[in-house]
Amino acid sequence: MDKKMLTIDLNSQVMIDKAEKDGVETMYDRKLAMKAQCGFGLQGNCCRICGMGPCRITPKTPRGLCGADEHTIVGRNFARMVAGGTAAHSDHARDLAHTMALSSRDGNYKIREEGKLIELAKEWDVATEGRDIYDIAHEVAEIGLMEFGKPYGVSRLLKNAPKQRQQVWKDYEIEPRAIDREIATIMHSTHIGCTSDLDSLIHMSLRTSMADGWAGSMIGTRFSDILFGTPIPRQTEANLGVLEQTKVNIVLHGHEPTLSEMIVLASEDPELVALAKEMGAEGINLAGMCCTGNEVTMRHGVRIAGDFHQQELAIITGAVEAVIVDVQCIFPALAKVADCYHTKFITTSPKAKITGSTYIEFKEEEALAIAKEIVKEAVLNFKNRDQEKVLIPELKSSATVGYSVDAIIPQLDRVVNSHIDPTGTVKPLVDCLKSGVLRGAAGVVGCNNAKGVSNEAHVTIMKELIKNDIIVVTTGCGAQAAAKFGLMDKDAAKKYAGKGLATVCELVDIPPVLHMGSCVDISRILDLVAACAKNLDMDMSDIPVVGIAPEWMSEKAVAIGCYVVASGIDTYLGIMPPITGSSRAVEILTEGLKDKVGASFTVNENCHELAATIISDIEKKRVHFEKLV
Ligand code: CUV
Ligand code: SF4
CATH class of the missing domain: 1.20.1270.30 (Substrate Binding Domain Of Dnak; Chain:A; Domain 2)
Known part of the structure; x- marks a missing residue:
């Protein structure tokens, strides 16, 4: 199989070729090498909870040693x-x-x-x-x-x-x-x-x-x-093309804004900028990755280098002086990839020490001083860049980001600087839902998963939804997929959205897919749905909104899926969780929970079919909703 078919991102395809040429192994190589995954693990019926195991369930051994089924x-x-x-x-x-x-x-x-x-x-x-x-x-x-x-x-x-x-x-x-x-x-x-x-x-x-x-x-x-600071709309760009030939490139990857905010400050420090010039660079270029990327793009417009599946590929450009990380979603493989180039892979958290990285511990008490030390490492490394190994792929897309609830509400209200009134000002949004100009709203969130083709499910589903007048809000690596594929551009409404959504977008000057932040910021989506429900004096399960994780992979995503369902919002997954070993678990999660919390999971690994199901479910939900309003 051609490795390049494992992603729809053209920049990623260029980098996969370059990795091959440079003799560098990536996730895509490991995916092809790992031909068959363990069937017990896939179904969730292998138990390693005690030392008598692992116990695996088969028709001949229907129970573990302790009798667990x-x-x-x-x-x-x-x-x-x-x-x-x-x-x-x-x-x-x-x-x-x-x-x-x-x-x-x-x-x-x-x-x-x-x-x-x-x-x-x-x-x-x-x-x-x-x-x-x-x-x-x-x-x-x-x-x-x-x-x-x-x-x-x-x-x-x-x-x-x-x-x-x-x-x-x-x-x-x-x-x-x-x-x-x-x-x-x-x-x-x-x-x-x-x-x-x-x-x-x-x-x-x-x-x-x-x-x-x-x-x-x-x-x-x-x-x-x-x-x-609360995010407000701002312009940015996304994809590996944001890396710069002539500047010190620093990729910020991980999650917590405590570190990245200080790196943003440090990168603007006049002494460090002067040092960069001394090293022969034109300046310092920050680029974000994964949820740290989302945090700093939402608050500062820092450009997005890429998503979870592009972390190795960024280094393979040969143009990255340092990858600075804190916690979560960081491939241990980055140490090895960085070794093949001049890139410094700098870990900072005692909670995520990675073999082969340069460890500079970040302490909030001395935050800015440490951030400056880290940025200095990157700047000094510019002289080690090997121009012969540099290939920055061209593509980047422009995006408008920064849609916190506090930004969305006044924007929809066409009132600038309005203070949020949790029961009052969502009215215009609610009215669009009531009248059916917007058929519904969807939160499309989550990771990239090598079980599918990187970005394919995100982009396919988002395009289908907006075409059908369903407004999309997004966080996490889903947001980065949207940004990379132009769906956060204000022109995207004209190109891809249905008539109702396009009209709303033009009227209030927003893209059809709204960037609401990092995975933790799914709480913003909960706040928004809660505000709409309160405005209507309804339960959150009564309004035509859904949650979707087309390419989820992390345990965090499983927790998110569960609290979204528990909040009464039907949730659609593009990757099957490891539950199929128990028919009853499948039944409860996809059906049974409806009676308890008014929502459940739907899973389909075919993204076209999943999109069609979501659209038809939203229409069904509208029937119930329209009776209530
Ligand atoms: Ni927290 S959890 S891969 S960075 S969204 Fe991206 Fe988002 Fe999943 Fe990780
Ligand atoms: Fe231990 Fe029971 Fe799990 Fe087997 S099934 S590993 S005996 S807990």
């Missing part, structure tokens, strides 16, 4: 994926809460968004009158940190949901308690000899995922906005 084994594995994903997102949020606790008027981390802090303080019953903004910030940070380990009570963010949805959570008993507690409970309950009941394992998975969506991720986004 396929339903128990699949359920436990699934629950552990949710726990892993919730842990990753929430630990990211915890770091931001610690950063807010450190914030000070003359320190590296300041309060940028006082209004948002005060709004949150009021929500959390923190006194604001006559107090120093930093005292308020520190108290809010402390309360945020308590959400991780408080001994009693449930997430304090649940009350942002419509009351109907809160009741569903109460009745089904999935209101999450402290975030760490939910994760620990899953690890405990899936230990050998605890929960074997599948319904209970799935119930637990949903409750834990709620600690991600309606606690960890929400804290992550709110605190990031308070510290670094």
Whole structure:
């Protein structure tokens, strides 16, 4: 098979050829080498939870040594994926809460968004009158940190949901308690000899995922906005073509804005810019990758180098002086690829030390100084670039990004600088949904998965949806696919959108696909759907909105899928999760949950069929919706 057929991105195809020529192995080589994947693993019915295993379920051995059947084994594995994903997102949020606790008027981390802090303080019953903004910030940070380990009570963010949805959570008993507690409970309950009941394992998975969506991720986004500013629309470009021949190229990859914000500052430092010129470069060019890329493009318009599947390919351009990473979604392979070029692969987090990388530990207390040290490493490395090994592919697309809820609402309202009123100002959006000018809204999110062709499902599905007047909001690597393929260009509405959506886009001057941020920022999508539902006095499950993860791969994505379903939003996956070993698990997740939370999963690995199903389901949902309005 031709490796290049494994991606639809033309730049990636050029780089796959170059890798071959340079003798560098990439994920695409490893994918072809790994011919058959383990069938038990694919179905989720291999158990390695205790030392008597691994136990694999077959018709001849229908139970593990302890007697666990396929339903128990699949359920436990699934629950552990949710726990892993919730842990990753929430630990990211915890770091931001610690950063807010450190914030000070003359320190590296300041309060940028006082209004948002005060709004949150009021929500959390923190006194604001006559107090120093930093005292308020520190108290809010402390309360945020308590959400991780408080001994009693449930997430304090649940009350942002419509009351109907809160009741569903109460009745089904999935209101999450402290975030760490939910994760620990899953690890405990899936230990050998605890929960074997599948319904209970799935119930637990949903409750834990709620600690991600309606606690960890929400804290992550709110605190990031308070510290670094709420995104507003801005212009940028995306794809490997944003790397520059004549500048020091730094790729920022990973997740937490605490590091990347400081790198952005450091890269503008006059001394470092002067040093770059001394080295013979014209300046310093930052380019983002994965969710860190999303964070810095949303807040600064930093251009996007690429997505999860392009991390090796960026280095293969031979033009990258440093890849700077913190946590999550970083291929360990980057160390080896970087070795083939002059690129420095710089890890910074004690939570993600990678063999073969250069480790410079990032500490929030000395943030800017360390960021400058890291950028300096990159700048000094420019002289080592081997021009003969450089090939920067040409393509890049322009995109308008930065659509936080706070930006979308006034834009749709055509009122600039309006303050968000969670019940009032979504009216224009709600009216478009009611009248059917917009048939519905879809959140298309998530990763790239080598089980399919990189970017194909994202781009196919998004194009189909907008053609059918379904407005798309996106985060994560889905957002990067949209940006790379021109779907975030304001001209995209004319080219690809149906008549209704195109009219709305032209009227309010937005692209048909809106970039809402990183994966953690899916909390923004929850806020938006909740605001629409409240405006209509409906449950979130009553309105024609869907969640889609066409190319998901991470445990975080599994947690996200679960909390989106738990929020009453039907969720469509383009990759089958490892659950097919249990017919009952499939039945509960794709059907049974409907009765409990008003939504469920649909899976189809054919993206054309999946798009058609989504469109027809949205139309079905409209019938119900139109009766209610
Ligand atoms: Ni957090 S989780 S590959 S970077 S979206 Fe991209 Fe997004 Fe998946 Fe990772
Ligand atoms: Fe086997 Fe049971 Fe141990 Fe799993 S927990 S490895 S099924 S004995």
